[in-house]
Amino acid sequence: MAGFALQLAHLLGGAMLVLSFVLLYQRRLSALITVYALQAWALGLAAAALGVAQGAPHLLLVGFVAVAAKGVAIPLMLRVIVRRLAIRRAIETALGVGPSMILGVALVALSILVVMPVTLQAVPLAREDLATALSVVMLGLVMMISRRSAISQVIGFMALENGLILAAIAVPGMPLIVELSVAFLVMLAFIVAGIFVFHIRARFDSIDVGVLDRVGGVLR
Amino acid sequence: MSVLALLLHAALMLAAAPLVVGLARRLKARLMGRQGPPVLQPVRDILRLCRKQPMMAEDASPLFRIVPFVQIGAIGAAALLVPSFTLGMLTAPLADLLAIGGLLAVARVALALAALDAGTAFGGIGASRAMMFGSFAEPALLLVILTLAVIGGGTNLVAIAAVLQGGPAVLRVSLGLALLALLAVALVENGRIPADNPATHLELTMVHEAMVLDYAGRDLALIELAGGLKLLVWLDLIATAFFPFGIGTAGAAGWVPGLAAWAVKVLVLTTGLAAMESAIAKMRVFRVPEFLGIALLLGLLAAVFLFLTQGFV
């Protein structure tokens, strides 16, 4: 049972990585939100499976929080925002899907290259999970820098956070996981609320170099 | 003995100073086919000026009255340092080439100040040009002194003359170059053609004359005397440093041949001066720095040749 749960958790970690690539590939906003929710579910289930495997009840709690907040609540909020603010459904990309996929693959390779040799003492599955987690983090970053619209960037950030939590649960005996994941959630909530309150509709990179030029090199 | 030599030297210099000026004028006139004033004319001028009442511009300060004495003091001191017929004067240990140069600079500065004192336009023109000439003459002079000092083992003129006298009488390239440089400097410093025309009173071309325009009476006499004395000091300097033959070393025995040699040398140099002045024309003021630049180059060449041939003492 424990061995199977471990394998399952490992598999779900892999699924998160795949979903990250899907996020990178996806062009439509609603699909993006769905894929994000799926990733959160995968994370939650992986946490739960690990909790069962290691006999650590707090991991179950982490899993529950992940599913409830990021698998259900945040996607719902995002959909509301998209509808209320009438955000365009298609996503402007800054990098193009092809290059960003290539970049993503390269970063995944780098992550594995970086994590694998340095974690020789750790449990084998934890090593791979860590590599996966770093890959997810990296893909989240790629998504943040390859998309122009605010919502998709925030989704990238949240995917990145999923990777972090995956890393946290991959480390056996990591204390304070629940607290950390909740603390991070608070921040996510602020960000999502910020989009809503401040009506950041299309993009939040309005501080563009172009603006600077237009003001005529005004000294800031 | 050395005191006696000094007194005799002083008297000779004082007497010869106006004569040299007169001789130069006379010879120059002759070379140009004119009769010319008598040789004694400068002496007469000085005596006549002494009988006239001195004048002073109403805006001039007491400095104006002091300057002629400073002139005479500085140039007179220089004249007491440069040997004429003997090297054994009381002032021989003081006869430092740099100090002599410094004394001549004192005279130049003093006269320039006096020129500015009356607050007229001419004085300013003359003073500023004289100071420019001085600035450019200084490096050439210093390089000549450097060459002489390297050969003579120090900057004391008497010591240099003694060394040159005692050494093998060879013609050195560097000495020749240095002589040329020093001659150029001497022409400029004394306000002779081609740098300045001692006979001119044309306002735009004059340098020295513009500075003394406001002087009259005994002041002018002193300044004229100082001018003659300066010319003589330069001639003497050239004679002692480059043609030290015949100068008596010590004791009264060498005095008579020394005197004769000195008279000949001064005569020859004055003739040369007159010949040169009658042969070439005055330069424009701003060509003079170039003229002095050539002197500087000659001085530099003299030094370089010296270094190359001599290795070092």
Add this chain to the structure above:
Amino acid sequence: MVSAVGIAWALAGLLGMPFAPAALPLGVPGLALTLAPDALSWFFLLILCIAATAASVFAISRPAAPRTLVPFPLFIAAMALTLLAGDAFTLLLGFEAMSVASWLLVLAEDREDANREAARQYLGFAAFSGICLIGAMFLLAHAGPSGVPALSFAALRAAPVEGWRGVAVLVLVLLGAGSKAGLVPLHGWLPRAHPAAPSHVSALMSGAMTKVALYVIIRVLFDLAGGPHPRWWGVPLLAMGAASAVLGGLRANTAPDMKSALACSTIEHVGLIAVGLGLALIARAADLPALAALALGAALLHALNHGVFKTLLFLCAGAVQQSAGSRMLDRLGGLIRRMPVTAACALMGAAALAALPPGPGFASEWLLFQALLAGLRTGGVPVQMLLAVIAALMALAVGLAAAAAVRLIGIAFLGRPRSPRAAAAEDAPLPARAAMAGLAGLCLVLGLLPGPVLQMIDPALRHLLGAGMGERAGWLVLSAQAGTAGYAALGIALLMALAGLGALWAARRFAVSGHRVAPAWGGGFMAPPPWLPFGDPATQPSAAGFSQPLRRALGAPLLSARETVSVPPPASPDPARHVAREADLLDAWLLAPLARLRDRAAGSADRLQFLTIRRSLAVMVGVLVVFLALLALLEEL
């Protein structure tokens, strides 16, 4: 008061009063402030105390300005701290504090744009020197046993530097202290900052502060850096010194105001001192301690002389400014009648500035030339040629200084007043007169008795070089080699007096005396209108007019000086105008390109600053990836 105590202290030290190294109860761990003065410190302290005393006395007669009351003593104290310092930290603390205090003084008149600009440039250069000197000091230092770098002079001395470190020390010291001293090419700030301060402060800045910078050069290069070093170590100093001398001398002739002309002349004299220092370095490297002592002695003597006469001249300029309301030469004139004491003192100072015998400037420059002459012995033909060129440049500088002195005195004090304020000037108040007269008297003493002064320097020379001037600095005669003829200031003065007084006697005896006063012939100018009782100021030479020959001959190539004359058409009543412009080429070649470079760099940095969030994230991620890749690579290796 403080200065008076200081002067007594300095003299006592020079006479050999032992002074044990002392630690001040300040500082942080490993950086206690220590004082360890030696003969060199005392000598420079003497210069400082003379200048500070005179400036303080002079300041009594100035209207009290609260803005200068606090920084002024701090300025003096910081200079003293620099001179007395026994370790690198104290030295630098004093050095920088001196800059900051004097910066505040330069800013005393901060309403004027030019002053603020000067102050900014000044403090900027000060920061530059501070950083350079920190670098130099730590290159000399070695990490101590407990990780605390040993910065006391004793420790620095004990660990000589060699190779590239030595070269770096040389470069940094020349840049750091050289910029403070005003050596070309780092002199640009000096003619702006020195005149901007109140005159008694300018006097200290020119007279004493540049000496403190020279002290640092001497302290590091002759003392702390150990030796022997290669012979070429002296060459940069020689070159910078000669360039400073000529450029400073020239600018002293073209500067339109009295104080900046004096400041430029400071550059010139610092250059001459630097030539002496360079020679001494070369001689020391060639193992000729006697010659090194001659050169260093000449440099130190000139430092003292300059400290005295430049202070005097700045104080005179201050008195003129206070009394005639301007320091622009073109607004002065004829002051010798209204301010006889000031004028007499200024004449004394100018004689020293022009290096006229038997004044103080001549003695030290005579020694300097002797050192140069003897220095020909130190190397082959290349060195000799270099020295010959340096000698020529020095002579040019001396000639330029004489011209500058004539211009200063002639335009400001002689002739007719050029402005009503100048016509109504009154001589300085008593304390100011006392300060100036004291310095002028000191000038006379220094000029006539250079030998005894050199003997005071002897301990410092022995301390640094192992040899002193010894017998060469006789009471009456200075000589380049013991036992040969030399320069006898008193003798020359006596001869001059003899000839001059003889002429006076003869004139009194044989010539008609009693001057008749008459108007000067002005070359046909119209008589001045009645409201110009002192004549039309425009009909006598102006400051720019006086410098015209030199500006044309030398200024055009060295200062890119340009003159434009606009003559109105015939029959027009408009005046003709003559405008002379000049720019220090080093400003154009050094500071301006640097500023452009900085602005361009700032512009490109701004492109990086105002990125969108996405782009700045991209930069962040890019650098992170580089770090990770580097890490992976390094792990592999």
Add this chain to the structure above:
Amino acid sequence: MTGLLAAPAVLVVLVPFAAAATLGVLPGMRLAAWVNLAASGLVFLLACLLPFSPGDAGLLLRVDPLAATMAILAAFIGFTAAWVSIGCIAAEQAAGRLDPPRVRLYHALFQTYLGAVLLALLADNLGVMWVAIEAATVAAVLVVGLSRTHAAIEAAWKFFILCGVGIALALFGTILLTLAAGSVLGPGFAAMSWTGLARAAPHLPGPLLNLAFVFVLFGYGTKAGLVPLHVWLPDSHAEGPTPFSAVLGALAPIVALVALLRLRAVLSANVAAGGGAMAPGGALMALGLLSVLLGTISLWRRGDVKRFFAFSSIEQSGVIAFAFGLGGRMAVFAGLLQLILHALAKAAVFQCVGRAAQLKGGQRFTDIGGLIAGHPALGWLLAGAIAAVAGLPPFGLFVSEFLILGEAVLRVPWLALLLGAGLILGALGLILRLQSLCFGPPTKDCGPAPGGPALAAPAVHLVLVLLLGLALPMALGGWLYGIAGTFR
């Protein structure tokens, strides 16, 4: 009383949070400002007891000399900022730029930020520290966006997103550190604590430490404003209310750099024991140098006073990071001294600038000029504070910069060249602005002149900067030197 003495650390952390909760509901605005001050004062007093309290304070807190020193510093700056806030916020309110709910929010967030910073400094647990830094970030973001102008919201967003990513990276590093420590200490809280890491440092797996260090460096480096992670900093400093800019500018680098210093010490111990880690100094020095160079070059072409000083903060963070990267007892000591003195001086600068901006009705260089002529006290204080930041004697930063540059020359001469160039450039920029702000003809006033009490805070800061640099009491110097010995 004994109980209080036993656990001042807990109180130091709890009081601000409690005060924040109180201030969140307190109605009276004048009263709120005074409560804010009282709470900050109480925290400062409590913080002063920290050095005398036992090391392990419970609740995952631990007081060691470094934490105690920095907590006192943070509490002091918080206290003076609260003092300055009183007048400053009242003036803002009077000018109609802040309404009562926002003032209430401001006070609550002020205390939250202070509490979070103190928690981050005193936390022994890396997770707690991370949470505290995150909380501080959120609080700071909210304050920066308080004025709700377009520029302020933009700045807040930038701050939030970039620091959010930074904090995420720091968390990943923390996880890796826990993994590393767990392999030696076993799972549990010990593996996540500074004490555990320090104890186990020689035996930790070096390569893993390297990786963790990179992530923590990027994470907390963002908070410290190291280039190229600094983009959020100038905007947020420029847009926040000025008393808060003082706190943010002074405290954010402290927290982040102290964390980096602690981690660096762990790695160094590992290197010394042959544990396989790489010397961490290189990376710190590289980012430090980059910050110095970019921070100083950006001092030019600035029009906004607060943004200008934000770039100066970037430079200073770089200098400190460089010193910490250099390592060795003296360099770390100098870095700590620089950290303390710069925090004090920069806080004084911001306090003065804030009053000057209110006085002149704008915070651009064209608005503020010639302060000394019109308002000598304010002008001289600002001039002194800027001179202090520029490292001019007699202020203390001269001493620390002297030591840092000197150590660099001794150990890495070529990098010292760059550092020196950066320091010169920085000093030039600061001098330029010092003169334009304080000297020359004054610009016209259009706001209330600051009274004496408001200027007491920067004056006290300046006196401290002066004394701590030149006449550091032996006890205090020894104390800092001891800390430097622990973390070299």
